[in-house]
Amino acid sequence: MQKITLVPKEQFKISIEAETITPDNFAGKSAQDIGAMIAYEGNTPRPLSELFDITVDGSADAADVKIEINGNVARVKRIGEGMSAGEIVVNGDVDMRCGALMRGGSITVTGYADSWVGREMRGGEITVKGNAGFYVGAGYRGEPCGMTGGKITVFGNARDYVGEHLCGGEIIIKGNAGILPGVSNKGGKIIIEGDTDMPGSEMTKGTIIVKGTVTEMMPVYQNEGIETVDGVEYTKYVGDVTVDGVGELFVK
Amino acid sequence: MSELLIKNAVVYDPINKVNGEKMDIAVKDGKIVDSIGNGADVIDAAGRLVYPGGVDAHTHIAGSKVNIGRIMRPDDSRLNNKPRTKITRPYTGYTVPNVYAMGYGYAEMGYTTAFEAAIPILKARHTHEEFEEIPIIDKGGLTLFSSNWMVMDAIREDDLDRVAAYVAWGLEASRGWGVKIVNPGGGEAWGFGKNVAGLDDPVPNFEVTPRQIIRYLAEANEKLNLPHSIHLHCNNLGKPGNYTTTLETFDICKDIKPKRDRQAVHLTHIQFNSWGGNHWGDMESKGDEIAKYMNKNDHLTIDMGQLVFGSATTMTADGPVQYANAKLLKARWANGDVELEDASGVTPLSYHPESYIHGIMWAIGLELALLTEDPWKVLMTTDHPNGGPYVNYPDVVTLLMSKKKREEAMAKIADLTFERTSIATIDRELDWYDIAIKTRSAHSKILGMVEYGKGHLGVGADADIAIYDLKPDETDSTIEYEKVKAALRRAAYTIKDGAIVVKDGEITATPMGRTYWVKSTAPSDAHDRMMADLKMKFKNYYSVNFANYMVQDEYVHNPVIEECGYA
Ligand SMILES: [Zn+2]
Numbered sequence: 046m047q048k049i050t051l052v053p054k055e056q057f058k059i060s061i062e063a064e065t066i067t068p069d070n071f072a073g074k075s076a077q078d079i080g081a082m083i084a085y086e087g088n089t090p091r092p093l094s095e096l097f098d099i100t101v102d103g104s105a106d107a108a109d110v111k112i113e114i115n116g117n118v119a120r121v122k123r124i125g126e127g128m129s130a131g132e133i134v135v136n137g138d139v140d141m142r143c144g145a146l147m148r149g150g151s152i153t154v155t156g157y158a159d160s161w162v163g164r165e166m167r168g169g170e171i172t173v174k175g176n177a178g179f180y181v182g183a184g185y186r187g188e189p190c191g192m193t194g195g196k197i198t199v200f201g202n203a204r205d206y207v208g209e210h211l212c213g214g215e216i217i218i219k220g221n222a223g224i225l226p227g228v229s230n231k232g233g234k235i236i237i238e239g240d241t242d243m244p245g246s247e248m249t250k251g252t253i254i255v256k257g258t259v260t261e262m263m264p265v266y267q268n269e270g271i272e273t274v275d276g277v278e279y280t281k282y283v284g285d286v287t288v289d290g291v292g293e294l295f296v297k
Numbered sequence: 298m299s300e301l302l303i304k305n306a307v308v309y310d311p312i313n314k315v316n317g318e319k320m321d322i323a324v325k326d327g328k329i330v331d332s333i334g335n336g337a338d339v340i341d342a343a344g345r346l347v348y349p350g351g352v353d354a355h356t357h358i359a360g361s362k363v364n365i366g367r368i369m370r371p372d373d374s375r376l377n378n379k380p381r382t383k384i385t386r387p388y389t390g391y392t393v394p395n396v397y398a399m400g401y402g403y404a405e406m407g408y409t410t411a412f413e414a415a416i417p418i419l420k421a422r423h424t425h426e427e428f429e430e431i432p433i434i435d436k437g438g439l440t441l442f443s444s445n446w447m448v449m450d451a452i453r454e455d456d457l458d459r460v461a462a463y464v465a466w467g468l469e470a471s472r473g474w475g476v477k478i479v480n481p482g483g484g485e486a487w488g489f490g491k492n493v494a495g496l497d498d499p500v501p502n503f504e505v506t507p508r509q510i511i512r513y514l515a516e517a518n519e520k521l522n523l524p525h526s527i528h529l530h531c532n533n534l535g536k537p538g539n540y541t542t543t544l545e546t547f548d549i550c551k552d553i554k555p556k557r558d559r560q561a562v563h564l565t566h567i568q569f570n571s572w573g574g575n576h577w578g579d580m581e582s583k584g585d586e587i588a589k590y591m592n593k594n595d596h597l598t599i600d601m602g603q604l605v606f607g608s609a610t611t612m613t614a615d616g617p618v619q620y621a622n623a624k625l626l627k628a629r630w631a632n633g634d635v636e637l638e639d640a641s642g643v644t645p646l647s648y649h650p651e652s653y654i655h656g657i658m659w660a661i662g663l664e665l666a667l668l669t670e671d672p673w674k675v676l677m678t679t680d681h682p683n684g685g686p687y688v689n690y691p692d693v694v695t696l697l698m699s700k701k702k703r704e705e706a707m708a709k710i711a712d713l714t715f716e717r718t719s720i721a722t723i724d725r726e727l728d729w730y731d732i733a734i735k736t737r738s739a740h741s742k743i744l745g746m747v748e749y750g751k752g753h754l755g756v757g758a759d760a761d762i763a764i765y766d767l768k769p770d771e772t773d774s775t776i777e778y779e780k781v782k783a784a785l786r787r788a789a790y791t792i793k794d795g796a797i798v799v800k801d802g803e804i805t806a807t808p809m810g811r812t813y814w815v816k817s818t819a820p821s822d823a824h825d826r827m828m829a830d831l832k833m834k835f836k837n838y839y840s841v842n843f844a845n846y847m848v849q850d851e852y853v854h855n856p857v858i859e860e861c862g863y864a
Contacts, residue, residue: 088380187372 047072047105049079049112051097057120059087060140061096064123068110068131068150076101107131107150119159125152128169141178144171145185147195160204161185166214168194176201179223182216182233183209192216192233208235211251227253230292248285248292255296266294300325300337301795303762306347307769309733312742312753316730317769319344324760327794331756340790344768348733350409350761350793351690352740352752355528355565355600356681358399359413359427359436361420362612365631365643366393366682370610373645385804392610392645392682400432400807402688404799407763407788409810410751412744413438414477414528414565414680415614417635419841421471425852428812433798435751435761437744437813439528440473441614442514444484446637446838447831449503452513458823459830461517465817465862466827468523470847472814472856474744475525476518479614480532481510484640487616493532496545507532508549515553515562521817522556522861524745528563535618537574540583543567544590551596556864563743566602566680568662574717581717582657584664591669598743599669600676603662603693604655605685606648612683616640637838648685656714658684659706664718666697666735667725676743677735691785694736695778697727702778726775749813749857760795763788811855818862 049071062085071079079101080094093099110131118124119138123145130150135143138156142164149169154162160178163171164185177199183206184191190212198217205223208216211233218226221239230248237244240257246265254274266282272295273279279295301324308315308322323333357363367374367390376391377398388398403411416424416438428436442448442464451459464476482493482500489501496508515527531546533539543564550562564570571587574580591599613619616632619642623630626646633641648655662684669675677694681687695702700723707714707721715721727735741752750759767784774781787802798806818824835843850856 085380090380185372185375187370187374189372 047101047103047110049102049110050100051093051112051114053097053116053118053121054095056117057086057096059120061086061121062123063121064126065093066112066114066124066133067126067128068107068112068133069127069129071112072107072110072131073104074101119157125150128152138175144169147171157201158199163192163195163197165190166192166195166197170195171197173197173199173201176220177203177218179204179206180209181207181218182211182214183207190231202239207237208233211235221257227251227292244296245292245294246285247288247290248294249288249290251292253292253294254279255294257297259296262296299795300333301340301760301792302333302337303340303342303347303764305344306342306764307344308347308754309729310349310754311730311734311738312747313755315754322347322754322762324762324792324795327760327796328750329754329756329758329760340764342764344770345789346729346765346767346769346784348407348763348765349737349752349754349758350763350791351403351407352737352744352746353403353408353411353678353681353687354563354676354740354744355414355678356411356687357414357612357683358411358681359396359431359438360416360424361633362415362641362643363393363427364423365633366610366612366645367395369629369631369643370645373608373610376608384807391688392608392686396427396430397432400434401804404433404791404793404804405787405802406688406690406785407765407791407799408434409761409763409791409793410435410741410746412436412474415479416440416471416473416477417614417639417641418467418471419635419638419846421473421848422852425472425812425848429852429854431810432807433793433804433810435810435813437474438471439475439477439525440468440471441477441479441635441639442467443478443481443510443614444486444500444639446485446503446834447827448510448514449482449485449500449505450830451827452505452509453503456823456826457513457516457520458820459827460513461520461863462819462823462827463831464514464517465521465819466824466831468815468817472812472848472853474813474815474859475523476514476527477530478511478514478527479530479639480534480618481507481529483507483532483617484614484635484638487640488634492617495532495542496549511546511549515550519553519556520863521819522864523815523817524557524859524861525743526555526560526562528565530565530613530615531567531570534569534615535622537572537576537580540571540573540586543570543587547590547594547597551594553596557745559743559745560598561596564597564599566678566683567599567665568602568604568658568684569680571661571665572657577654580654580657582661582664582719584661585668585719588665588668591665591674592671598674598676598739599665600678600680601662601666601693602678602680602684604648604658605679605689605692606650606655606659607685608645608647609685610643610645610682612641612643614639614641616642618642619644622646636840637834650710653711653713653717656710657717659710660714660718660720663696663703663720664723667723667727668719672727672731672734673739673742675735676739677732688786690736691782694732694785695774695782697735698732698774698781699776699778700724700726701776729769729774746813760792762790762792764790764792809854811857812853813857813859814853815859815861817860820863
């Protein structure tokens with residue numbers, strides 16, 4: 046077991062690109078080694094030691110690394126990008142693209158996760174205890190696929206375009222979701238426990254389950270009648286028919 | 298300017314028939330000289346491989362198509378990123394790099410000259426605006442005449458001199474170096490949602506055929522005594538069974554007499570036009586048939602258009618083929634209409650070894666290069682970024698040099714590929730001399746750039762030199778392909794006009810290169826007939842004014858102008 050604690054030294058005004066903060070990078074490293082790693086503040090490269098107080102306890106492989114971040118990192122982007130194992134816990138809010146391209150391990154954010162949390166995630170698990178911004182688990186601009194594996198759970202609300210271009214994996218939103226969740230879904234699963242609007246436009250494959258109220262349906266679905274999922278009755282829709290889709294949309 | 302001596306170089310300079318000789322190279326004022334004084338700077342090559350700077354005769358590095366590729370592929374712009382340094386600006390992009398990376402990437406590989414293979418005259422200013430920002434390398438471009446109303450009207454009236462007069466004017470208007478023909482007639486037909494089916498299928502409303510367009514432009518090219526031959530992208534590209542059209546096209550220029558010591562026609566990225574079968578299901582390679590033709594005939598040259606597995610961005614004036622690609626692959630698609638001149642399309646795609654179609658395409662490029670005996674007849678290209686990005690040239694070189702490397706690659710490719718191609722049976726392995734031909738010397742010769750000091754290291758040549766961290770005497774390129782690839786990817790030194798621009802694979806200086814273009818003249822009566830027709834077309838059809846059309850000199854930095862014309 047290796048535990049690394051990061052505490053920001055200042056209130057960052059310019060966003061920090063912190064894709065270096067991963068268990069893979071920190072595994073087996075001393076506080077000094079980690080402090081020498083670079084994160085960009087705007088266009089300026091800065092060593093992590095200038096940005097954070099770093100304490101390291103023990104030494105281990107990535108799978109047994111736990112990174113805890115305490116303090117305000119609401120302007121720190123890309124925490125845990127591409128990580129394959131281990132654990133990150135952020136006690137607070139994070140800036141955009143937390144857990145982007147993640148392949149394994151887990152990230153917990155106790156506060157708000159800004160847009161693109163878990164973008165193009167391949168595996169592992171992200172838990173957001175607060176709300177999430179736009180494009181949870183989606184594909185970044187121009188990507189044919191968003192998430193292809195793994196699981197994202199948001200305990201609060203999520204904004205628009207949850208799981209855009211999803212090709213696999215699972216997203217659970219315990220609160221409400223903004224417009225067009227699962228737009229262009231190509232094979233992932235989205236469960237929204239609260240309310241949402243216009244789910245599953247351009248969906249070709251995959252599943253969307255909405256347990257709350259759908260304000261407006263896109264007129265691109267075939268109604269297939271009542272079906273029971275996990276003991277709950279839903280109206281099942283198949284579509285988007287305009288793109289020959291066979292995605293399944295369950296609405297209560 | 299300073300003097301430079303490169304000592305103990307193992308030099309391959311095929312134009313001067315230097316084949317792996319250990320020698321010194323002397324440089325003064327940016328040119329290769331016989332000898333220099335004692336005060337010169339010295340680089341000890343210590344037995345390492347030295348080539349003339351690389352020349353790329355067919356690539357897509359600048360202009361509106363490239364930029365549309367950038368706009369439609371933000372995903373690509375996230376690949377290969379490198380922050381700025383004191384010397385270099387930031388790099389972005391893999392298939393469609395930003396303008397700066399475009400120059401840096403070539404220079405890092407020891408390339409010093411690259412020719413943009415498609416300039417629509419109407420959009421030529423854009424091409425030159427990008428040229429202005431591409432650092433280090435020398436540039437030139439080929440101007441599109443394939444579906445041009447001026448050309449087709451003159452052909453219908455059987456007025457060859459008027460065709461020539463328009464070509465001369467169009468080259469000047471676009472500040473272009475040569476005549477490019479893409480899917481002749483197809484661009485115009487695409488304006489009506491159609492294509493031309495073959496060489497004798499008339500173009501709607503013009504009643505001239507692709508065969509006539511090729512023939513007239515080839516003759517006009519020689520009347521004008523242009524340094525390069527016509528440069529032709531055949532009809533029916535990307536369709537199974539298209540090799541018959543390709544072989545027919547080869548024959549069209551058989552009796553054209555080139556005015557200069559070069560081919561009568563260059564046919565580009567022939568991999569995409571060497572397909573047998575009737576549909577995707579029974580598609581097979583006819584690379585062997587094409588190579589057989591190449592071995593029997595001397596009037597033509599081709600380039601590979603090698604496929605590289607992974608991401609590509611296809612961009613061409615062949616509008617209909619891009620629509621077909623986008624539909625087939627459900628891919629993004631951009632369509633362009635170049636008014637009276639041509640069409641265009643851009644579609645990103647990805648080549649997968651698990652697909653036998655992509656496997657066959659991969660194999661055909663290599664078959665063309667390996668089954669054609671004379672290395673001067675087949676250039677190594679990937680038709681960047683259509684077959685794959687140019688940064689993969691070192692990988693393609695190792696495929697040509699090593700059967701073992703090919704076998705390693707083949708192990709990952711769909712089995713059906715090897716029933717439909719002959720690649721697995723080919724034993725030929727090219728040597729350093731062949732590779733020098735295929736990556737610089739033949740490019741220069743085919744373009745007509747030898748007299749401009751490109752692609753060779755003879756006295757008077759531009760001191761564009763690549764030194765690679767590899768000793769040919771101690772390296773078995775048939776086995777040590779990883780070493781070869783690494784060395785070619787990052788030159789130990791790239792020297793441009795006598796100055797070091799790359800050292801140990803890193804950019805050390807970013808001078809601006811030249812732009813080469815051709816100013817040619819036709820007889821004045823033909824010119825007058827052409828101008829009357831041109832002014833009429835501007836008045837009636839173009840969306841821009843005649844006076845605003847031609848690229849101004851201010852857009853062309855460090856120009857080098859070839860003047861030629863009717864003999
Ligand atoms: Zn091309």
